[in-house]
Amino acid sequence: MSQTITEFDTIAAISTPPGEGAISIVRLSGEEALATAERVFKGRDLSKVASHTINYGHIIDPDTNEEVDEVMVSVMLAPKTFTREDVIEINCHGGIVATNRILQLLLSHGARLAEPGEFTKRAFLNGRIDLSQAEAVMDLIRAKTDKSMKVALNQLDGDLAHLIRNLRQDILDVLAQVEVNIDYPEYDDVETMTTRLLLEKAKDVKARIADLLSTAQQGKVLREGLATAIVGRPNVGKSSLLNHLLHEDKAIVTDVAGTTRDVIEEYVNVKGVPLKLVDTAGIHDTTDKVEKIGVERSKQALAAADLVLLVINGSEPLTDEDRTLIETTADSKRIVILNKTDLPQQVDLADLQKLVGDDAVIATSVLTNAGMDQLEDKIANLFFGGIENSQTTVMVTNARHIGLLNQASQALDDVMSGIAAGMPVDLVQIDMTRAWDLLGEITGDSVQDELLTQLFSQFCLGK
Ligand SMILES: Nc1nc2c(c(=O)[nH]1)N(C=O)[C@@H](CNc1ccc(C(=O)N[C@@H](CCC(=O)O)C(=O)O)cc1)CN2
Ligand SMILES: Nc1nc2c(ncn2[C@@H]2O[C@H](COP(=O)(O)OP(=O)(O)OP(=O)(O)O)[C@@H](O)[C@H]2O)c(=O)[nH]1
Numbered sequence: 001m002s003q004t005i006t007e008f009d010t011i012a013a014i015s016t017p018p019g020e021g022a023i024s025i026v027r028l029s030g031e032e033a034l035a036t037a038e039r040v041f042k043g044r045d046l047s048k049v050a051s052h053t054i055n056y057g058h059i060i061d062p063d064t065n066e067e068v069d070e071v072m073v074s075v076m077l078a079p080k081t082f083t084r085e086d087v088i089e090i091n092c093h094g095g096i097v098a099t100n101r102i103l104q105l106l107l108s109h110g111a112r113l114a115e116p117g118e119f120t121k122r123a124f125l126n127g128r129i130d131l132s133q134a135e136a137v138m139d140l141i142r143a144k145t146d147k148s149m150k151v152a153l154n155q156l157d158g159d160l161a162h163l164i165r166n167l168r169q170d171i172l173d174v175l176a177q178v179e180v181n182i183d184y185p186e187y188d189d190v191e192t193m194t195t196r197l198l199l200e201k202a203k204d205v206k207a208r209i210a211d212l213l214s215t216a217q218q219g220k221v222l223r224e225g226l227a228t229a230i231v232g233r234p235n236v237g238k239s240s241l242l243n244h245l246l247h248e249d250k251a252i253v254t255d256v257a258g259t260t261r262d263v264i265e266e267y268v269n270v271k272g273v274p275l276k277l278v279d280t281a282g283i284h285d286t287t288d289k290v291e292k293i294g295v296e297r298s299k300q301a302l303a304a305a306d307l308v309l310l311v312i313n314g315s316e317p318l319t320d321e322d323r324t325l326i327e328t329t330a331d332s333k334r335i336v337i338l339n340k341t342d343l344p345q346q347v348d349l350a351d352l353q354k355l356v357g358d359d360a361v362i363a364t365s366v367l368t369n370a371g372m373d374q375l376e377d378k379i380a381n382l383f384f385g386g387i388e389n390s391q392t393t394v395m396v397t398n399a400r401h402i403g404l405l406n407q408a409s410q411a412l413d414d415v416m417s418g419i420a421a422g423m424p425v426d427l428v429q430i431d432m433t434r435a436w437d438l439l440g441e442i443t444g445d446s447v448q449d450e451l452l453t454q455l456f457s458q459f460c461l462g463k
């Protein structure tokens with residue numbers, strides 16, 4: 001589909017964030033991009049300048065002759081452009097008014113407002129990038145850590161696409177071989193030979209898909225952040241811990257129990273692991289109306305968490321509430337933190353270890369910093385075994401890709417069980433072809449229009 005020549009109208013959008021800034025970019029793409037820009041630009045004759053040049057001049061409203069802004073205009077002619085179409089970028093003074101007026105002028109002189117992601121969609125439809133690369137553009141913009149940016153960048157460079165293409169090619173090769181065997185049988189046992197070929201390839205491709213899927217858990221965390229709930233009784237130091245991990249005094253900390261009344265959410269980068277950190281109101285029985293709602297929300301955050309940091313105050317004896325929390329979080333991935341170890345201790349570390357079970361307890365003092373580094377290491381190791389240093393660069397980070405890989409793996413299982421059950425080769429072929437199709441949806445080689453529309457609609461405007 002990426003090879004078909006399609007006619008596109010000329011689109012325009014503001015490609016920089018809305019609001020005040022030093023410079024804003026209004027971007028145009030399509031056959032009429034140059035002509036549209038020329039209608040509102042006074043300066044050098046843009047139709048005569050070399051491609052890939054930037055040109056000083058003014059934007060003038062041709063209907064009123066009014067000067068709108070002083071600008072620099074980049075002229076990039078097809079095909080060596082972001083969309084493979086003619087692209088014009090107007091670099092204007094940042095600020096909402098001038099930028100919007102320029103966009104409006106372009107819209108009334110030949111361009112249409114781009115849909116979100118439409119520039120990137122064109123890069124895909126015109127064959128410059130595949131679908132996984134287009135999706136990587138968005139991941140790159142939303143990346144929260146160096147590592148997640150690197151993974152997205154590799155995907156943008158086509159690493160995942162390359163891997164998927166290899167898998168598809170291998171399947172195609174074996175399907176072609178099967179056809180030949182069926183059409184020109186050279187041996188009597190051609191059926192056995194052919195099923196063996198299919199079986200071996202199904203096993204091989206399935207194993208390679210499994211490798212990719214094994215990166216998915218990490219990949220998803222890199223993309224979305226690990227939902228981490230800090231829970232514990234009131235006043236144990238939850239908000240202090242959040243502030244410490246953030247390196248910022250975000251949450252209010254006081255010695256009054258019940259200080260945090262609502263759930264606070266912040267992204268932090270702990271040794272390369274992006275955490276979506278949720279500070280919660282201390283969980284306990286309360287009659288205070290506001291606090292009660294906070295406690296309910298804490299319980300919800302707890303239920304939604306990928307990781308629980310359960311904080312216990314070592315300077316006070318364990319209470320029933322502590323014990324209940326230890327019990328209710330037992331099935332979650334959790335780290336138990338024995339805090340306030342700078343004060344005289346009322347909780348014995350060894351006893352607590354025993355009570356908690358397998359999980360190591362980390363003794364900390366947010367006040368003196370003791371144990372904090374150990375805690376950060378533990379969080380990082382729990383999920384990645386030190387992903388920051390890992391060499392894996394091809395990672396599956398995208399829920400759509402994960403779903404398709406799982407389905408393809410299932411189709412390969414069907415190939416194998418079909419063969420085991422002695423199904424005729426042409427039926428087995430169908431499952432093998434299905435695996436090939438499903439993998440093609442990742443790269444967009446076989447993909448439905450609605451899916452494209454839905455995917456690109458999640459993009460930023462002007463991207
Ligand atoms: N001003 C500006 N900055 C930008 C972008 C943009 O569109 N405009 N980009 C938008 O995301 C990113 C850069 N990405 C780009 C990717 C490909 C091509 C491009 O023209 N590719 C051609 C030719 C490459 C070449 O000259 O060798 C191609 O691949 O055929 C341009 C930008 C980030 N910075
Ligand atoms: N000595 C000592 N005090 C601490 C430590 N961590 C927190 N505190 C103090 O304990 C008090 C409560 O801390 P917060 O972080 O507000 O506790 P919280 O768990 O968020 O409390 P609520 O929001 O009320 O549930 C504050 O006075 C903190 O300064 C610690 O490690 N040692």
Ligand SMILES: [Mg+2]
Nearest residue numbers: 238239259260
């Ligand atoms: Mg608090």
